[in-house]
Amino acid sequence: MKKIFSIILGVAMVGLTACVQNLNVESIDPNTKSTIDMNELFVKCYATMALTGQQGPDGNGDVAGVDEGTSSFYRMMFALNEYCADQIYWIWPDVGVDDIRKATWTSSNTLIKGVYSRFYFDITLCNLFIDKFKEEAGERKTAEVRFIRALNYYYLLDMFGNVPKVWESGLHELPEQYTRAELYADLIAEIEDLMEDLAPAGQRDSYYRVDQAAAWLLLSRIYLNAEIYTGKDAAACKEDYDKAAFYADKVINSTYGLATEYRYLFMGDNDNLSAVNDAYKEIILPVAQDGVEIQSWGGSLFLIASCYTSGMPASGTTEAWKCIRTRAQLIQLFCPELDRPKTAKTKEQAQEVYGKYFGGAKDITTAAADSRAMFINYGGDSYICNFWTQNKDDEFLSGWGVVKYSNLMADENRNAHDTKFPDTDLALMRKAEAYLNYAEAVLRGANTLTMTSDAAINEVRHRAGAEEKSGYTLDDVLDERGREFYAEGFRRTDLIRFHKFTGKTYAWEWKGGAILGAQANIEDFRILYPLPLAEVTANTNLKQNEGYN
Numbered sequence: 001m002k003k004i005f006s007i008i009l010g011v012a013m014v015g016l017t018a019c020v021q022n023l024n025v026e027s028i029d030p031n032t033k034s035t036i037d038m039n040e041l042f043v044k045c046y047a048t049m050a051l052t053g054q055q056g057p058d059g060n061g062d063v064a065g066v067d068e069g070t071s072s073f074y075r076m077m078f079a080l081n082e083y084c085a086d087q088i089y090w091i092w093p094d095v096g097v098d099d100i101r102k103a104t105w106t107s108s109n110t111l112i113k114g115v116y117s118r119f120y121f122d123i124t125l126c127n128l129f130i131d132k133f134k135e136e137a138g139e140r141k142t143a144e145v146r147f148i149r150a151l152n153y154y155y156l157l158d159m160f161g162n163v164p165k166v167w168e169s170g171l172h173e174l175p176e177q178y179t180r181a182e183l184y185a186d187l188i189a190e191i192e193d194l195m196e197d198l199a200p201a202g203q204r205d206s207y208y209r210v211d212q213a214a215a216w217l218l219l220s221r222i223y224l225n226a227e228i229y230t231g232k233d234a235a236a237c238k239e240d241y242d243k244a245a246f247y248a249d250k251v252i253n254s255t256y257g258l259a260t261e262y263r264y265l266f267m268g269d270n271d272n273l274s275a276v277n278d279a280y281k282e283i284i285l286p287v288a289q290d291g292v293e294i295q296s297w298g299g300s301l302f303l304i305a306s307c308y309t310s311g312m313p314a315s316g317t318t319e320a321w322k323c324i325r326t327r328a329q330l331i332q333l334f335c336p337e338l339d340r341p342k343t344a345k346t347k348e349q350a351q352e353v354y355g356k357y358f359g360g361a362k363d364i365t366t367a368a369a370d371s372r373a374m375f376i377n378y379g380g381d382s383y384i385c386n387f388w389t390q391n392k393d394d395e396f397l398s399g400w401g402v403v404k405y406s407n408l409m410a411d412e413n414r415n416a417h418d419t420k421f422p423d424t425d426l427a428l429m430r431k432a433e434a435y436l437n438y439a440e441a442v443l444r445g446a447n448t449l450t451m452t453s454d455a456a457i458n459e460v461r462h463r464a465g466a467e468e469k470s471g472y473t474l475d476d477v478l479d480e481r482g483r484e485f486y487a488e489g490f491r492r493t494d495l496i497r498f499h500k501f502t503g504k505t506y507a508w509e510w511k512g513g514a515i516l517g518a519q520a521n522i523e524d525f526r527i528l529y530p531l532p533l534a535e536v537t538a539n540t541n542l543k544q545n546e547g548y549n
Contacts, residue, residue: 036132038132041125041129045122045126045129048121050289050294050299051072051294052068052069052298056295064117065114066114068297069302076114078489081159081489081493084101085491086329086330089101096114101513103513105526106533107549116160116532127168130146143194143195146190147198150191151218158225160528160531162545164541174541175539180229180528191215198214198215199212217248217284217433220245220246220247223243223247228496238446244440245437248438251431252431252451259278262374263374263410264278265283265427266406268406271286271423284430285429287299289423291419291421295418305321306324314406314408316422319420323396325396325398326399327509328399334483335367337355361375364400370464371463371464372484373483376401385397407424436480439472443473454472457480501522502524503524525546525548530544531545
């Protein structure tokens with residue numbers, strides 16, 4: 001059995017503070033505890049990233065108003081950062097999804113309200129731990145919980161911008177709204193203050209706990225988005241980019257390394273217990289998953305099951321939801337010769353139109369000369385999917401299949417704990433990001449430190465078996481991030497930072513609800529999501545983000 005944090009996994013619901021009500025985050029557990037155990041609360045602060053409630057996959061969720069499986073920290077973050085972008089398409093018209101896909105969301109969208117509530121639920125638990133136990137827990141545990149709080153605020157900064165900042169529990173007044181620039185500055189100051197109390201990089205007390213490398217990587221990520229988060233002109237962000245490069249460089253020069261194989265990062269034995277899989281060398285912040293102890297519809301089961309249907313290779317779970325398909329723009333990053341709509345109804349037609357890119361995962365990976373090209377367009381006698389998706393609801397054979405995630409084991413002597421729920425940990429932060437953050441910061445004007453931007457990008461490409469080059473541009477960085485991090489919850493943020501998310505300059509399939517072409521557009525104000533309508537109504541200190549009612 002996987003040991004999580006070296007203490008118990010089954011935690012009870014803790015009593016929530018007044019600030020929860022002020023932020024309209026509802027606990028739907030009728031049996032809150034009157035006494036709070038420090039260790040249980042510490043585990044619960046970590047568990048908010050992995051679980052959705054109190055009894056494993058469903059039945060007693062943390063957040064009201066949204067399906068419990070959907071209410072997962074990771075699943076909702078993923079939905080809001082991927083469904084509206086240019087790489088994957090969620091085919092089912094689940095509640096709130098269609099407006100995210102089409103970029104027509106409003107302040108009443110269920111997913112938007114759900115993710116906002118999830119972040120503040122998590123923050124409230126962290127505040128409670130810090131206020132009640134910081135002396136008893138000691139500096140290191142307190143710093144870890146402060147980091148988890150900061151991580152939730154990072155996603156609020158990125159998605160909503162102008163939000164309340166609540167740094168203490170038991171708040172009896174409506175919280176004040178911070179501007180995006182103010183939160184940017186305060187969040188950086190908080191992380192830089194807490195990081196010295198964390199375990200040294202690579203020396204965390206348990207594999208699933210936070211160390212200094214996680215703080216450095218989060219700081220690098222935030223500083224890299226300075227132009228978007230502060231509203232400053234790009235030329236005025238030189239010091240921010242220097243800091244982005246500085247903290248990325250610290251991660252690069254830490255004891256963390258890159259996994260031997262890209263696929264190892266997304267397999268069932270990607271923890272630190274495998275005799276073969278060395279993903280643990282790269283994963284800086286894993287979100288623990290376990291088929292028996294940590295069951296959720298919103299963790300790695302969501303990532304695996306949503307990509308699979310019959311006719312595809314085994315995924316290591318009995319679940320096959322057939323939800324996620326590729327958009328053509330993702331495939332073109334790996335298969336540039338496929339530059340126009342291509343459809344096929346038979347195996348022979350598929351072989352003709354796809355050429356060397358026809359077949360299963362190994363065929364496409366070989367043809368693309370890049371181990372990250374983990375797709376399939378043919379299987380069995382009838383499984384044929386089209387390169388040009390023109391996705392519609394419940395048309396899973398549009399687009400290519402994604403086989404990046406699985407519950408299979410690199411170590412053939414190791415078995416999964418469960419046939420349905422996977423053991424595959426979520427690699428929320430990993431070292432490859434540091435290389436690409438560093439390269440981008442240098443190309444944006446940061447001082448070169450221990451390597452060139454070309455060398456940093458080539459480190460990532462070398463692991464993928466891709467051709468190493470020189471003279472990379474910022475556009476090359478965006479493309480490389482698309483290859484390295486597709487379907488990992490980065491894409492919306494990346495497109496916004498490169499000024500390609502809104503407007504008509506860069507069109508992708510179904511952008512803004514248009515199939516493709518001049519009509520494909522997203523309004524500029526949608527670089528931010530709206531504050532949920534219920535929050536603005538309840539808190540008179542809040543002003544809605546521009547463009548929304």
